Amino acid sequence: MGLxxxxxxxxxxxxxxxxxxxxxxxxxxxDVSEKELISSxxxxxxxxxxxxxxxPEKVREWKEQRRMEEYRRYGLDKPKWQRIFxxxxxxxxxxxxxxxxxxxxxxxxxxxKDIILEALxxxxxxxxxxxxxxxxxxxILGLQxxxxxxxxxxxxxxxxxxxxxxxxxWWVGMLMLMFxxxxxxxxxxxxxxxxxxxxxVSNPLEYIATWAYYMALPLVTVxxxxxxxxxxxxxxxxxxxxxxxxxxAARAKGIPERKVLYGHVLRTASPPIVTMSALSIxxxxxxxxxxxxxxxxxxxxxxxxIALQQSETGVLIGTTFISVxxxxxxxxxxxxxxxILDPRVRVG
Amino acid sequence: MVSKELLVKLQDFWSEYKRYKIxxxxxxxxxxxxxxxxxAPFIANPEHVKNWNVAEYWADYPxxxxxxxxxxxxxxxxxxxxxxxxxxxxxxxxxAINVKIVEVYFTYDYEYDIPPKDLVIKATLQFNATTPPxxxxxxxxxxxxxxxxxxxxxxxxxxxxxxxxxxxxxxxxIEDINTRLINGIEKWLEEKYEEVPEWFEEERExxxxxxxxxxxxxxxxxxxxxxxxxxxxxxxxxxxALRVVFRCVNDTITPTELLVKGSVYGLCGTDGSGRDLxxxxxxxxxxxxxxxxxxxxxxxxxxVLVGVTSGYLGGLWDELIxxxxxxxxxxxxxPLLILMAYLWKRSIWNVIILLVxxxxxxxxxxxxxxxxxxxxxxxxxxxxxxxASSARIIFKYIMPQVLPYAFATIALNVPSxxxxxxxxxxxxxxxxxxxxxxxILEDANGGGAVMKNLWWWVIPPGLMIALVGMxxxxxxxxxxxxxxPKLKSR
Numbered sequence: 001m002g003l004x005x006x007x008x009x010x011x012x013x014x015x016x017x018x019x020x021x022x023x024x025x026x027x028x029x030x031d032v033s034e035k036e037l038i039s040s041x042x043x044x045x046x047x048x049x050x051x052x053x054x055x056p057e058k059v060r061e062w063k064e065q066r067r068m069e070e071y072r073r074y075g076l077d078k079p080k081w082q083r084i085f086x087x088x089x090x091x092x093x094x095x096x097x098x099x100x101x102x103x104x105x106x107x108x109x110x111x112x113k114d115i116i117l118e119a120l121x122x123x124x125x126x127x128x129x130x131x132x133x134x135x136x137x138x139x140i141l142g143l144q145x146x147x148x149x150x151x152x153x154x155x156x157x158x159x160x161x162x163x164x165x166x167x168x169x170w171w172v173g174m175l176m177l178m179f180x181x182x183x184x185x186x187x188x189x190x191x192x193x194x195x196x197x198x199x200x201v202s203n204p205l206e207y208i209a210t211w212a213y214y215m216a217l218p219l220v221t222v223x224x225x226x227x228x229x230x231x232x233x234x235x236x237x238x239x240x241x242x243x244x245x246x247x248x249a250a251r252a253k254g255i256p257e258r259k260v261l262y263g264h265v266l267r268t269a270s271p272p273i274v275t276m277s278a279l280s281i282x283x284x285x286x287x288x289x290x291x292x293x294x295x296x297x298x299x300x301x302x303x304x305x306i307a308l309q310q311s312e313t314g315v316l317i318g319t320t321f322i323s324v325x326x327x328x329x330x331x332x333x334x335x336x337x338x339x340i341l342d343p344r345v346r347v348g
Numbered sequence: 349m350v351s352k353e354l355l356v357k358l359q360d361f362w363s364e365y366k367r368y369k370i371x372x373x374x375x376x377x378x379x380x381x382x383x384x385x386x387x388a389p390f391i392a393n394p395e396h397v398k399n400w401n402v403a404e405y406w407a408d409y410p411x412x413x414x415x416x417x418x419x420x421x422x423x424x425x426x427x428x429x430x431x432x433x434x435x436x437x438x439x440x441x442x443x444a445i446n447v448k449i450v451e452v453y454f455t456y457d458y459e460y461d462i463p464p465k466d467l468v469i470k471a472t473l474q475f476n477a478t479t480p481p482x483x484x485x486x487x488x489x490x491x492x493x494x495x496x497x498x499x500x501x502x503x504x505x506x507x508x509x510x511x512x513x514x515x516x517x518x519x520x521x522i523e524d525i526n527t528r529l530i531n532g533i534e535k536w537l538e539e540k541y542e543e544v545p546e547w548f549e550e551e552r553e554x555x556x557x558x559x560x561x562x563x564x565x566x567x568x569x570x571x572x573x574x575x576x577x578x579x580x581x582x583x584x585x586x587x588x589a590l591r592v593v594f595r596c597v598n599d600t601i602t603p604t605e606l607l608v609k610g611s612v613y614g615l616c617g618t619d620g621s622g623r624d625l626x627x628x629x630x631x632x633x634x635x636x637x638x639x640x641x642x643x644x645x646x647x648x649x650x651x652v653l654v655g656v657t658s659g660y661l662g663g664l665w666d667e668l669i670x671x672x673x674x675x676x677x678x679x680x681x682x683p684l685l686i687l688m689a690y691l692w693k694r695s696i697w698n699v700i701i702l703l704v705x706x707x708x709x710x711x712x713x714x715x716x717x718x719x720x721x722x723x724x725x726x727x728x729x730x731x732x733x734x735x736a737s738s739a740r741i742i743f744k745y746i747m748p749q750v751l752p753y754a755f756a757t758i759a760l761n762v763p764s765x766x767x768x769x770x771x772x773x774x775x776x777x778x779x780x781x782x783x784x785x786x787x788i789l790e791d792a793n794g795g796g797a798v799m800k801n802l803w804w805w806v807i808p809p810g811l812m813i814a815l816v817g818m819x820x821x822x823x824x825x826x827x828x829x830x831x832x833p834k835l836k837s838r
Binding site: 017178319328 | 675682684690763770774798801803806809810813814822
């Protein structure tokens with residue numbers, strides 16, 4: 001099939017996934033969020049004073065009427081599937097509502113959209129930076145290991161990869177905090193203080209430096225746990241490519257080894273490596289929740305966790321939606337890029 | 349005949365597997381873990397794990413105590429947990445006035461640099477509730493100083509008959525213990541030097557009485573630093589004398605023990621609630637193995653079934669199943685997992701079910717493409733020609749080819765299952781009735797272990813998680829190398 005049709009199919013697929021997940025999450029949460037709404041309506045009703053003229057029996061009727069009014073206003077009187085439909089539609093239009101207790105850090109707004117928009121960049125900064133460093137280190141080490149298969153470097157990389165695959169990232173984070181933050185006092189223990197710190201900053205260089213200081217420990221943790229795996233997978237991919245005939249032909253032609261490696265091999269190896277990296281970012285965003293909580297990093301993962309503890313259903317639905325959205329969009333982009341680079345994929 | 353074939357195949361497999369040292373290391377680790385699981389009731393205390401959530405059970409254990417063996421590596425020795433059951437008892441019966449005076453002496457030999465966290469006297473008394481006894485407690489230090497800790501306290505009990513009373517006196521909880529100790533030391537110093545030394549007066553001024561650790565004062569030399577906590581240890585025999593005045597000759601006291609709450613405890617120390625971490629961690633092994641293996645086997649099994657069926661059947665079925673698989677595959681696991689764990693009952697079986705629900709799709713995708721290739725084989729065509737049903741073809745011809753990949757996958761999926769469950773435990777979403785390593789780490793995080801540098805609480809559970817993970821990664825890698833030869837290192 002042509003590229004155009006391929007793209008359309010992939011996009012439709014992704015949209016379906018997004019919708020299905022959104023519906024599932026809304027269904028799961030509709031009861032909890034409505035329970036809250038109902039109790040806040042009851043609170044409101046309690047403050048209402050009926051007109052003096054009404055006899056006691058009629059008071060109850062009057063209160064019922066007011067209750068029905070409120071229910072109608074929030075759409076609680078409609079059948080369940082309709083309520084779910086409206087909720088889903090709201091989220092799709094990014095009308096995410098307000099939170100009951102949570103507030104965004106800087107602006108203090110309690111609109112869900114603001115809370116998420118404030119936290120999202122933080123998560124992206126942390127994990128994308130970590131991923132870039134990870135890819136850089138992984139590529140270099142992986143290439144070297146692939147060139148000298150069976151060497152000490154190669155074997156150490158395999159070992160490191162296997163060990164770091166079993167390490168809980170958040171536990172390594174705890175160790176880092178315990179040692180570098182509390183014991184040695186080299187780094188701050190709570191990244192949340194960064195907002196306090198940047199208030200006193202005057203120039204952009206200091207701004208970046210302050211962020212970097214607070215980001216240092218979480219960054220090192222993420223890179224430490226992931227670089228081994230990246231290096232190992234790069235090594236495997238490159239080893240596979242090195243066995244291809246065209247490499248042998250290039251060498252036979254007399255092309256210098258460096259050009260063979262960085263010119264031909266790397267270019268062939270890049271699609272799978274890019275795929276792997278993108279999938280890693282996605283994977284780490286999932287684990288971000290726990291890691292961010294350990295470091296008190298003000299990102300989406302932490303927002304999710306706080307929302308869960310405080311039963312902020314609006315925030316939960318919004319965050320889940322955004323993360324699934326990003327996840328799915330990344331997968332589409334990957335598929336598209338892969339489809340462009342490797343036409344064989346479009347047929348599968 | 350079949351078994352002989354199988355035996356030969358297994359032998360071949362083993363000789364091939366042996367070549368991968370890392371795989372052998374994995375097997376060794378696995379054996380170690382299995383031994384740990386089986387030996388758990390013998391090398392650790394199952395009662396500890398059964399009572400993990402019962403706060404009163406841990407009253408006799410010191411909180412936040414490091415493991416005993418740190419004494420080997422430190423010049424400063426910390427007091428070890430002891431239960432002293434030897435005592436001397438002295439009875440003085442006065443029939444005429446119907447009074448019985450009993451004196452119980454416990455002796456504690458203190459040879460450490462850092463005192464115990466508490467001393468607890470336990471005894472069982474039997475008396476008539478209407479005529480309760482009076483008791484006093486004094487301590488005699490190695491330097492001869494005798495300090496009164498409790499004077500003539502009446503044992504108040506409700507009721508009107510003979511009651512059996514379990515007495516438990518914890519020194520650090522005695523009323524005004526600090527003041528009494530300070531006064532006792534002052535008096536002794538006065539007697540010895542004829543007047544209270546200046547340094548003592550100065551120190552007494554400076555300290556905040558409520559902030560003093562009574563154990564530190566009790567077990568320090570009566571010299572400079574005793575009140576500020578910088579003094580030197582007073583080593584030797586400490587005698588605790590409990591004096592009970594019974595108002596009826598028939599009343600009795602049966603001393604149980606003098607409990608020395610150590611500053612160190614056990615093989616792995618204790619957590620913030622005093623719980624024995626060694627037992628918790630050892631018994632956590634079986635759960636890690638169960639969760640990891642069960643989840644991995646189930647999700648791989650389902651994944652293979654779905655993938656192969658979908659790939660083989662092709663057509664509309666394939667499309668449908670593929671769509672469903674893709675939906676599951678595209679969902680970010682952890683956020684949704686957390687969501688569902690939050691809404692459902694907190695049980696380990698629910699967690700396993702959730703893990704399997706999110707785990708099978710990856711396997712399905714791969715096995716489907718394998719099936720797509722395999723179904724083109726000639727023998728499959730032949731089988732179809734002779735009228736074999738789809739089910740038979742799938743199970744007899746295609747599945748066996750997929751099995752090697754399946755085994756490697758089972759092994760390789762165990763670490764992520766364990767890590768995910770540990771993550772859920774850490775967030776407090778897993779089963780509260782079982783003790784898993786993730787849960788111990790959750791308590792550690794909540795108990796400020798990171799801040800207080802309680803390394804024996806933070807490091808071992810995580811290390812065990814990593815160990816189990818590594819075991820299966822090593823085995824999985826070796827299995828993969830043997831069963832799926834593709835990457836030949838030239």
